[in-house]
Amino acid sequence: xxLIVQKFGGxxxxxxxxxxxxxxxxxxxxxxxxxxxxxxxxxxxxTDELIDLARQVSEVPPPREMDMLLxxxxxxxxxxxxMAVQALGEPAISLTGYQIGILTDSTxxxxxxxxxxxxxxxxxxxxxxxVVAAGFQGIDDDFNITTLGxxxxxTTATALAAxxxxxxxxxxxxxxxxxxxxxxxxxxxxxxxxxxYDEMLELTSLGGGKMHSRSIEFAxxxxxxxxxxxxxTDGEGTLIAPPQEGxxxxxxxxxxxxxxxxxxxxxxxxxxxVLATLFTKMAERRIPIDMVIQDIAEEGIAEVTFTxxxxxxxxxxxAAEQAVRALGFGEVHHGTNVAKVSVxxxxxxxxxxxxxxxxxxxxxxxxxxxxxxTSEIKxxxxxxxxxxxQALKSVHEGFQLxxxxxxxxxxxxxxxxxxxxxxxxxxxxxxxxxxxxxxEDIVVxxxxxxxxxxxxxxxxxxxxxxxxxxxxxxxxxGGVMVDLIVQNIGHGHQADISFTVxxxxxxxxxxxxxxxxxxxxxTNVSFEKEIAMLSVMGIGLxxxxxxxxxxxxxxASAAVNIQMVNTSEIRISAVVAPKDAxxxxxxxxxVFGREH
Numbered sequence: 001x002x003l004i005v006q007k008f009g010g011x012x013x014x015x016x017x018x019x020x021x022x023x024x025x026x027x028x029x030x031x032x033x034x035x036x037x038x039x040x041x042x043x044x045x046x047t048d049e050l051i052d053l054a055r056q057v058s059e060v061p062p063p064r065e066m067d068m069l070l071x072x073x074x075x076x077x078x079x080x081x082x083m084a085v086q087a088l089g090e091p092a093i094s095l096t097g098y099q100i101g102i103l104t105d106s107t108x109x110x111x112x113x114x115x116x117x118x119x120x121x122x123x124x125x126x127x128x129x130x131v132v133a134a135g136f137q138g139i140d141d142d143f144n145i146t147t148l149g150x151x152x153x154x155t156t157a158t159a160l161a162a163x164x165x166x167x168x169x170x171x172x173x174x175x176x177x178x179x180x181x182x183x184x185x186x187x188x189x190x191x192x193x194x195x196x197y198d199e200m201l202e203l204t205s206l207g208g209g210k211m212h213s214r215s216i217e218f219a220x221x222x223x224x225x226x227x228x229x230x231x232x233t234d235g236e237g238t239l240i241a242p243p244q245e246g247x248x249x250x251x252x253x254x255x256x257x258x259x260x261x262x263x264x265x266x267x268x269x270x271x272x273x274v275l276a277t278l279f280t281k282m283a284e285r286r287i288p289i290d291m292v293i294q295d296i297a298e299e300g301i302a303e304v305t306f307t308x309x310x311x312x313x314x315x316x317x318x319a320a321e322q323a324v325r326a327l328g329f330g331e332v333h334h335g336t337n338v339a340k341v342s343v344x345x346x347x348x349x350x351x352x353x354x355x356x357x358x359x360x361x362x363x364x365x366x367x368x369x370x371x372x373x374t375s376e377i378k379x380x381x382x383x384x385x386x387x388x389x390q391a392l393k394s395v396h397e398g399f400q401l402x403x404x405x406x407x408x409x410x411x412x413x414x415x416x417x418x419x420x421x422x423x424x425x426x427x428x429x430x431x432x433x434x435x436x437x438x439x440e441d442i443v444v445x446x447x448x449x450x451x452x453x454x455x456x457x458x459x460x461x462x463x464x465x466x467x468x469x470x471x472x473x474x475x476x477x478g479g480v481m482v483d484l485i486v487q488n489i490g491h492g493h494q495a496d497i498s499f500t501v502x503x504x505x506x507x508x509x510x511x512x513x514x515x516x517x518x519x520x521x522x523t524n525v526s527f528e529k530e531i532a533m534l535s536v537m538g539i540g541l542x543x544x545x546x547x548x549x550x551x552x553x554x555x556a557s558a559a560v561n562i563q564m565v566n567t568s569e570i571r572i573s574a575v576v577a578p579k580d581a582x583x584x585x586x587x588x589x590x591v592f593g594r595e596h
Contacts, residue, residue, distance in 0.1 A: 042073025110149030361398030375568030532581035
């Protein structure tokens with residue numbers, strides 16, 4: 001007998017008809033021989049209505065009373081859903097956060113979970129009942145009702161699936177599943193039958209972005225299978241699961257961030273502490289930074305460029321000016337009218353030609369690349385905002401993402417398999433509670449050190465479409481894997497590109513490039529055979545503005561100079577001198593509380 005957790009958002013239980021539809025899904029699952037736990041959000045716009053009402057009564061509603069008020073939204077929903085299940089002929093029990101067994105501290109509106117007791121849920125399931133659980137709420141030691149802040153019911157559902165060791169957690173939404181790109185922009189976008197946890201974390205802007213990234217991180221840690229399914233049709237949706245063995249697509253999806261702004265700091269001193277100062281000023285204003293790029297300095301002068309949401313540009317410029325004044329050096333420039341296009345795919349770990357294909361697709365459609373950043377499974381470029389739809393379409397077509405790819409069936413959870421936990425149930429529950437309690441903190445899961453790469457820089461290339469495509473086509477045809485790629489903003493119609501390759505491939509790669517750049521007057525190639533690359537991995541690195549600050553402050557305190565910087569949704573990478581590798585790695589392990 002399988003155990004299934006089903007989560008229904010507010011729009012899925014907005015009225016009587018939808019409540020009955022949700023109840024029928026649970027009943028069908030139970031009658032198919034499964035145990036079922038439903039996690040329910042407040043109906044429709046109920047939470048917003050309650051907040052508006054509270055503000056009409058009090059300009060500053062007391063936090064305790066707000067929790068008391070807002071918790072009634074889920075209490076109403078679970079009661080109605082349980083009634084619907086019973087009307088369909090199956091036993092059910094509705095449970096508030098307290099009745100589920102979620103005990104918290106007394107920090108109203110963003111309480112921390114201290115304990116999850118599953119005995120009552122397990123007893124009800126053993127009695128053949130469908131458990132209808134209220135989303136993200138609990139109770140403190142004095143029996144005050146608490147709510148757990150942002151993150152929604154997705155995280156509650158995934159956490160319950162983890163502690164109950166459920167076979168699958170179904171997330172019902174108003175979309176058909178996760179698509180190769182936004183189907184509202186590209187009519188040929190294809191629904192994905194399956195996507196890996198890491199790919200989904202990198203594609204937070206895809207629209208499967210209807211799920212909170214914390215729930216995906218939870219699912220990855222505890223190997224909970226997440227099935228994103230449409231609430232109003234019988235579609236199977238998309239399975240978010242561990243990577244499949246065997247052949248995987250080079251690229252799974254293409255994402256677009258429509259409105260970015262550039263902040264460019266020039267004439268910075270190439271010394272420890274520069275980035276720490278900048279990120280401290282940004283973190284003080286809680287400005288989310290997206291792409292961050294620092295290329296190799298020239299003659300002791302460094303240049304740093306980052307992007308922010310268009311609406312945050314004014315605040316970001318103020319912070320940047322403060323940083324420049326604190327350093328005593330530097331110039332602040334900015335630009336608008338840009339957008340970010342990203343490709344994501346677990347297959348690019350083993351394919352050399354992904355960057356070349358992406359850049360060729362953009363070049364063929366006349367789109368120039370202004371900046372480049374990468375992670376292990378993601379390549380992002382900054383393009384002119386006026387060309388964003390054209391860029392998205394050309395990359396989607398270039399990787400033939402509109403075409404079906406032969407994959408095993410997305411459903412059939414027993415075939416996929418999930419290793420059973422080797423720890424006791426109590427230990428598992430304590431671990432889940434610990435993870436939940438720290439969710440609002442900076443989330444860094446790993447700090448990596450790679451000392452087996454070399455750095456290559458191609459300077460003074462023409463800042464025009466097609467150049468990056470030629471460079472990486474030559475490298476790919478030579479069978480060389482590229483990891484980190486950095487292209488900063490060009491100046492005077494010229495740009496520089498730096499990238500890292502395995503040290504064993506350095507000589508071969510240099511031969512390939514020299515043959516190419518001989519045709520480009522003024523272009524030259526330099527390299528560093530031995531480098532050290534540090535990577536901080538985790539979720540929420542963009543939304544947690546303090547991650548970069550902590551990382552660069554720790555390196556500055558250790559007197560480590562940063563040569564290059566590159567970012568993605570789940571990774572910040574920095575290249576440092578090999579002599580600084582060990583102390584830099586130790587400093588980051590210490591500051592983020594990771595084990596040595």
